[in-house]
Amino acid sequence: MIRSVVRGFGAALPKRVMTNQELESVVDTTDEWIVQRTGIRQRYIASDDETTASLGEQAARAALANAGLTPDDIDLVLVATSTPDNTFPATAVNIQNRLGMTHGYAFDMQAVCTGFVYAVATADMHIRGGMAKRALVIGAETFSRILDWKDRTTCVLFGDGAGAIILEAQEGEGTIADRGVLTSHLRSDGAHKDKLYVDGGPSSTGTVGHLRMEGREVFKHAVGMITDVIEAAFTATGTTADDLDWLVPHQANRRIIDGSAKKLGIPTEKVVVTVDLHGNTSAASIPLALSVAASDGRIKKGDLVMLEAMGGGFTWGALLLRW
Numbered sequence: 001m002i003r004s005v006v007r008g009f010g011a012a013l014p015k016r017v018m019t020n021q022e023l024e025s026v027v028d029t030t031d032e033w034i035v036q037r038t039g040i041r042q043r044y045i046a047s048d049d050e051t052t053a054s055l056g057e058q059a060a061r062a063a064l065a066n067a068g069l070t071p072d073d074i075d076l077v078l079v080a081t082s083t084p085d086n087t088f089p090a091t092a093v094n095i096q097n098r099l100g101m102t103h104g105y106a107f108d109m110q111a112v113c114t115g116f117v118y119a120v121a122t123a124d125m126h127i128r129g130g131m132a133k134r135a136l137v138i139g140a141e142t143f144s145r146i147l148d149w150k151d152r153t154t155c156v157l158f159g160d161g162a163g164a165i166i167l168e169a170q171e172g173e174g175t176i177a178d179r180g181v182l183t184s185h186l187r188s189d190g191a192h193k194d195k196l197y198v199d200g201g202p203s204s205t206g207t208v209g210h211l212r213m214e215g216r217e218v219f220k221h222a223v224g225m226i227t228d229v230i231e232a233a234f235t236a237t238g239t240t241a242d243d244l245d246w247l248v249p250h251q252a253n254r255r256i257i258d259g260s261a262k263k264l265g266i267p268t269e270k271v272v273v274t275v276d277l278h279g280n281t282s283a284a285s286i287p288l289a290l291s292v293a294a295s296d297g298r299i300k301k302g303d304l305v306m307l308e309a310m311g312g313g314f315t316w317g318a319l320l321l322r323w
């Protein structure tokens with residue numbers, strides 16, 4: 001059977017780092033509070049000349065170089081983002097154009113922090129359905145542009161960045177020993193839509209709006225939703241936490257990551273954590289973390305890797321792949 005195998009990875013971060021100490025002069029907060037409650041120590045903030053599309057393009061070029069491919073080799077560009085350059089056209093076609101591609105097809109996916117998991121699952125369906133041979137899957141965000149910099153309960157949490165992987169159709173045996181995406185589990189429940197949202201939009205206010213979040217409410221649901229969907233991935237593949245080489249979670253909060261891993265019996269050494277460096281970069285957080293751990297040699301070819309995320313909507317999902 002056809003499997004969607006990771007052929008390359010890449011990442012891009014804005015030039016400017018903003019530390020917790022710097023935030024102490026922006027809102028009434030402390031480095032100690034941010035580190036204790038979230039594990040975040042710094043985040044990257046896009047300058048005026050950096051956008052979701054420019055960061056996504058940079059991550060895409062890094063992934064292409066890593067894979068030894070050129071834009072000519074790609075047929076699908078899929079961008080997970082909630083902070084597009086324009087309402088339309090999709091940031092994906094912007095990036096397609098920046099890469100000099102006039103072939104193939106490109107579109108955006110909007111599932112907030114779960115966007116990258118949704119995008120990889122979607123690209124996998126397109127590849128296994130025979131519509132694309134190679135997909136460039138990008139998670140790119142500039143959340144700094146939708147933050148209310150007067151609201152200390154949200155502005156300390158988020159950052160900007162982009163990450164990308166290239167998925168390629170390869171023949172597999174149909175067993176969990178195959179490389180590639182092995183199973184995907186996506187969920188959403190719009191009953192929670194007012195707990196994490198942006199208070200603007202083209203059809204409602206005609207403005208971009210700002211991010212609003214009932215942090216405690218999101219926190220309350222996070223661990224249960226994450227562990228539930230990871231258990232579903234284990235059940236579907238007949239695997240357990242012991243089989244896993246790496247858990248690469250969405251990077252929102254160290255306490256959520258640790259709580260989920262503990263509940264699943266996944267030791268800390270197997271969990272990739274980058275929230276300290278990047279903050280919460282929404283759909284970019286998983287591909288950024290993958291890129292860090294694959295670059296430093298932790299994630300190796302053949303490793304069993306679980307991706308998971310939960311965020312606005314609520315949306316949540318898990319995806320098991322062999323690297």
Ligand code: UT7
Nearest residue numbers: 028029030033037113152153156215216218219252253311
């Ligand atoms: O990626 C999408 C998913 N999003 C998330 O996963 C976020 C989920 N939520 C969280 O990570 C946590 O709920 C937060 C990090 C947002 C907050 O942590 P918490 O332990 O739930 O704190 P809290 O909201 O219960 O606030 C505790 C106190 C409050 O003061 P009082 O009411 O106890 O006097 C807040 O006003 O901390 C105060 N506080 C702050 N203090 C200093 C809130 N923000 C700050 C701040 N600096 N930046």
